Amino acid sequence: MTTIKRTGSSDLVWLILKFTVAILIALIAVFPIWWMINVVFAHPGEPVSLNPRLWPTSLSAGVSKIQAIFAETGYLRAYGISIAYSVLTIAGVLTVASLAAFEFSLFDFPGRRLLFGVVLLALMVPTAVTIIPTYLITSRLGWINTMQGLVVPGVASAFGLFMLVQFMRAIPKDMIEAARLDGASHLQIYWFVALPLCRNALVTLAILTFIQAWGNYMWPLIISTQTDMYTVGQVVGLFNSPLSHNTVDTVMTANLLAAIPPLLFFLIFQRKIVEGVAMSGTKG
Amino acid sequence: MSFRRHLPHYLMIAPFMILFAAFFLYPIASGLFYSFHDWNGVQTPVFVGLGNYEKIIHSRDFSRAMINLATYIAITVPLGIIVALCLALLVDSFTGRWSNFFRNAFFMPVVLPAFLSATIWRWIYAPNFGLLNTILGFFGAESVNFLNDTGTMLYALIAVDVWVSAGFNMVIILAGLKNIPTELYEAARLDGASKWQQTVFITIPMLGPVLFFVFTYGFISAMQVFDKPWLLTGSSFASYGGRRNALLFPVMDMMGRAFGGVKFGEAAAYGFILTLAIVSITALMFAVRSWRER
Numbered sequence: 001m002t003t004i005k006r007t008g009s010s011d012l013v014w015l016i017l018k019f020t021v022a023i024l025i026a027l028i029a030v031f032p033i034w035w036m037i038n039v040v041f042a043h044p045g046e047p048v049s050l051n052p053r054l055w056p057t058s059l060s061a062g063v064s065k066i067q068a069i070f071a072e073t074g075y076l077r078a079y080g081i082s083i084a085y086s087v088l089t090i091a092g093v094l095t096v097a098s099l100a101a102f103e104f105s106l107f108d109f110p111g112r113r114l115l116f117g118v119v120l121l122a123l124m125v126p127t128a129v130t131i132i133p134t135y136l137i138t139s140r141l142g143w144i145n146t147m148q149g150l151v152v153p154g155v156a157s158a159f160g161l162f163m164l165v166q167f168m169r170a171i172p173k174d175m176i177e178a179a180r181l182d183g184a185s186h187l188q189i190y191w192f193v194a195l196p197l198c199r200n201a202l203v204t205l206a207i208l209t210f211i212q213a214w215g216n217y218m219w220p221l222i223i224s225t226q227t228d229m230y231t232v233g234q235v236v237g238l239f240n241s242p243l244s245h246n247t248v249d250t251v252m253t254a255n256l257l258a259a260i261p262p263l264l265f266f267l268i269f270q271r272k273i274v275e276g277v278a279m280s281g282t283k284g
Numbered sequence: 285m286s287f288r289r290h291l292p293h294y295l296m297i298a299p300f301m302i303l304f305a306a307f308f309l310y311p312i313a314s315g316l317f318y319s320f321h322d323w324n325g326v327q328t329p330v331f332v333g334l335g336n337y338e339k340i341i342h343s344r345d346f347s348r349a350m351i352n353l354a355t356y357i358a359i360t361v362p363l364g365i366i367v368a369l370c371l372a373l374l375v376d377s378f379t380g381r382w383s384n385f386f387r388n389a390f391f392m393p394v395v396l397p398a399f400l401s402a403t404i405w406r407w408i409y410a411p412n413f414g415l416l417n418t419i420l421g422f423f424g425a426e427s428v429n430f431l432n433d434t435g436t437m438l439y440a441l442i443a444v445d446v447w448v449s450a451g452f453n454m455v456i457i458l459a460g461l462k463n464i465p466t467e468l469y470e471a472a473r474l475d476g477a478s479k480w481q482q483t484v485f486i487t488i489p490m491l492g493p494v495l496f497f498v499f500t501y502g503f504i505s506a507m508q509v510f511d512k513p514w515l516l517t518g519s520s521f522a523s524y525g526g527r528r529n530a531l532l533f534p535v536m537d538m539m540g541r542a543f544g545g546v547k548f549g550e551a552a553a554y555g556f557i558l559t560l561a562i563v564s565i566t567a568l569m570f571a572v573r574s575w576r577e578r
Contacts (some may be wrong), residue, residue, distance in 0.1 A: 022382075024372055028388035029451065032404050033392060035415060052418070100300035109293040115301065122308055126562050128508045128535050129555035132542050133311035133318065136325070156303035186292040215397030217511045222543060233399045240403045242518040248407055259400050266395040270388050276460065277452060278459035 033259065039252040040065055065253045074227060075235055075254060083261075085150045085220070086213040090206045092155035098202065101164035102190045106176055116165075121156040127218075135222050145229045150220060154213070160205050161209040163280065167201035168194060204276040207269050211262050232258045319553035324546045329448060336553035348529045349537045352438065353507065356533070360442045360449075361502045365495065367446055368453030373483065375454065376461050387458065391451040398448070402515035406431065406446045409516075411570040431516055434530040441513055445506075453498045460494030461487070496573060500566055507562050534558050 038053040041062035051057060070076045103109070104116050134153050143149030171194060179189045195202070220231040230238075239246050239254045246254075266273055311344070319336055321329035340346050375387045393401060408415040409430040417427045430440040430512050464487065488495075513519075513533055517526030521544035525532030542551035 018374070018377060022378070022386050025371065025374070026386055029390050029447070030392055032401075032408060032447075033396070035408070036404055039333075096300045096303060099336075100297040103293045103296045109290040112293075115297070118309075119304060122304070124563075124566075125308075126504060126508055126559050128538065129315060129559040129560075130308060130311050132538070132551045132555055133315035134307055134550060135542075136318070136548060137307070139325075152303070153307040155435055156300050156307060158304070158308075158407070161300060162321055186296070190296070211395060211397075213397065217397070217399040217515075221525065222539075233397060236399055236403055237515055240406055240515060240518060241520065248410075248413075248472055251403070251407065255400055259396055262395045262397060263392075266388075266392070274391060274455050276385065277394070277455050 002040055033263070036124060036252050036256050036259070039248060040256045044247065044249040065249055066257065068139050069250060069257070071251050073235070074230065075232075075257070076232045077228065078232050078235040079257070081147075081224070081229060082214060084147060085231060086210050088147065088151045088214040089154055089208045092151060093157045093160045093203055094206060094207050096155055097157060097164050097205070098195060098198075099190070101161055101168050102194050104161070105165045105168035106171060106173065106194070119161055123162060131218065131222075138223065143223075143255075144225045145224060149223045150229075150231075153220065154216075157209070159280070160209065163205055164198065166200055167198045171197050200272075203269075204272050204279075207265060207273055208280075211273070214252035217252050315552040315555060318549045319556050321549045322493055322547075323549040325548050329549065332549070336550045337557065340550060340557060345525075345529065345532060345537050346534075348525075349532045352529075352531065353509075353533055356509070357503065357506045360445050361499065361506055363442070364446050364449040364502055365453060365498055367450040368457055368498065369488075369491075369495070371450055371454040372457035372461060373487070375458060382424075387455070390454055392450045394451040394455075394467040396448075398511040399515055401444055401448050402512045405440075405447075406516055406518075409440055422550055432527050434528050437526055438515075441516055444516070449502060453502065456498055457491065457494055460491050464490045470521060497570075500569060503569075504562055504566065507558065508535050509533050510539070515569065535557045 035053060038056050041056035041058055042051055042053055043058050043061045044065070046057075056062070104112060119184055138144065138149050138153055141149075142153070175193055175197075179193050184192065215233070216231075217233040217237070220234055221237075224230050224234060236254050236258050238244060239251045318329065320331060320333060322335070323329040324334045336352065371390050375383055375390065378386060383433075409417075411417060411429040411432075412427050414430075416430065421427065427516050428436060430436045468486050468490070469482055472486055483504065510533065513526070513531040514524065514536055517531045519525065519554070521540060524536050524544070534554070535558070538551050538554035541547045541554060
C-alpha cells in the first residue's frame with residue numbers, strides 16, 4: 001500500500017503506458033505463432049470475414065487435419081528422420097565435445113594450446129566457406145541420403161567444445177587429484193567426477209543443439225535429396241513452395257507440427273535456453 | 285616414454301579432433317584447391333587459376349546479390365539492435381514475474397526454426413487473403429503482393445528478420461544489463477540524473493562491449509543469410525532469388541551455382557570471397573574499436 005501512496009499520478013500513467021507497450025510488442029512477437037494454431041484449429045471452409053482466426057474455434061477440425069497430414073503425406077516419416085537426426089546429433093556432440101573438453105580444461109599435454117587454438121579459430125570461420133567442400137567430402141564418402149551424412153559432419157562442434165571447456169575449468173583440480181589417489185582411472189574420473197559436475201552445461205548444450213539441428217534447413221537441403229530422407233524442414237519448405245497446391249490449412253498444420261517440439265522444449269526449459277543464449281553471447 | 289604418459293589425453297580428444305580435421309580443416313583446404321579449378325563434380329578438375337574468382341566478381345548475379353546484401357545489412361543490423369535494446373530496457377524495467385513473462389514472450393520467435401518463421405510469414409504476407417492484407421484492407425488499402433513486388437520484398441524480409449533476431453539480441457543485452465553495478469545508478473540518482481540521463485550516460489556506455497558483440501555477431505550472420513529469403517521466395521535450385529532477383533543473396537547465389545549449375549569450383553571460390561569480406565570487415569570493426577578505446 002505504501003508504494004502505491006507514494007507513486008504520483010505521472011508514475012501511474014508511465015506504468016500503464018509501459019504495460020500497454022510491452023503487451024503490444026508481446027502480441028507482435030507471439031501472434032504469428034498464435035495465428036498458426038488458430039488456422040489449424042478452425043473449420044477449413046469458414047471465410048476469414050466470418051472467422052478471422054483470432055482464437056481456436058474447433059478442436060475436431062484441427063485433429064482431423066493433423067491425422068490427414070500424417071496419413072496422406074510423407075510427413076510422419078520426415079518427422080522420424082528429423083527426430084533421429086536431432087537425437088543422434090545431440091548424442092554425438094555431447095560425447096565427443098565432453099571428452100575433449102575434459103582434457104583441454106583439466107590437463108596439460110604437449111600441443112594442448114595449439115590444438116585448442118585451432119578449434120577456437122573455427123568459431124570465427126563462417127559456414128559459407130565450409131558448406132560446399134564439406135558436402136563434397138560427405139558425397140565422396142557415399143553418405144548422400146544417409147543418416148550418417150546428416151549427422152556426422154556436424155558432430156565436432158567448436159561451439160560445444162568451447163562452452164564445455166568454460167564450465168569444466170571451474171572444476172577444482174584437487175577433486176581430480178583426490179579421485180586419482182583413490183585409484184580411479186582416467187575414464188572413471190571423466191565419467192564419475194567431471195560429467196556429473198557439469199550436468200547443467202550438458203543439458204543446456206543438448207537443448208541448444210536440439211534447436212539448432214531441428215531448425216537446420218541448409219544442410220539437409222543438400223544432403224537429403226530423396227523424398228524418403230527428407231527432414232521436417234524440407235517437407236515444410238515443399239508444402240510452402242509456389243508449385244504446391246496445398247491450402248493454407250494443410251500448410252499451417254505442417255508448420256504447427258514442426259513448431260511443436262522446439263516450442264515444447266522452450267516451455268519446459270525456458271530458463272536454461274535463455275541462459276544458454278545469454279552465456280554464448282557474453283562469454284564469446 | 286613421455287608420449288605413453290600422455291596417450292590417454294590424446295585418446296580422449298581423438299574423436300573430436302579427427303572429426304574436426306575431416307569435416308572442418310580438410311574441407312577448407314580442399315575448398316581452396318577447388319576454388320582454383322573448374323569442376324563439375326564428376327570429371328577431373330581443370331586448373332583455371334583465379335578464373336573462378338574473376339567470373340564471379342564480373343557476374344550480374346554477384347553484383348545484384350551484393351547490392352541486396354548491403355542494403356539488407358545496413359538496415360537490418362542496426363534496426364535489430366535498436367529494437368533489441370529497447371526491448372531489453374523495457375523488460376528490465378519490470379520486476380519478477382512480469383519481467384520473465386515479457387522476456388519469454390519476446391524470445392519466443394527465436395526458438396522457432398528459421399524455416400518456420402519464413403513459412404509462417406509467407407502466409408501473413410500473402411496477397412488478398414493474407415493476414416497483413418486483411419488488416420490493410422480493413423483500413424481501405426489496396427492489396428499488396430509483399431513477396432512479389434520488388435519495392436517491398438527486401439523490407440518484408442527485414443521485418444521477419446527483426447522479428448526473430450530482436451529476441452535473441454535482447455537476451456544477450458539483458459545479461460549485460462545485469463552486470464552493470466547498481467552503485468553507478470545510485471550515484472547518478474544522488475547527482476539528480478533523470479531516468480533518461482541514466483540510460484544515456486550509464487546504461488548504454490556500460491553496455492558497449494555487449495552491443496559490440498551483438499553487432500559483430502549480427503553482421504556475420506546477416507552476411508550469410510539464406511533460409512529466410514530462400515523460403516520467402518519459394519526458391520529451389522532451379523529458380524531462386526524471387527522476382528527480378530530482388531531477394532538474391534550471396535549464399536543463395538553460391539548454393540545455386542553449386543547445386544543448380546553444378547559448378548563446384550565456382551561455388552568454393554564464392555565461399556572464399558564471402559569469407560574474405562566477412563573477415564576483413566570484422567577485423568576492421570575490431571580495429572576501430574580498439575583504436576577508439578585508446
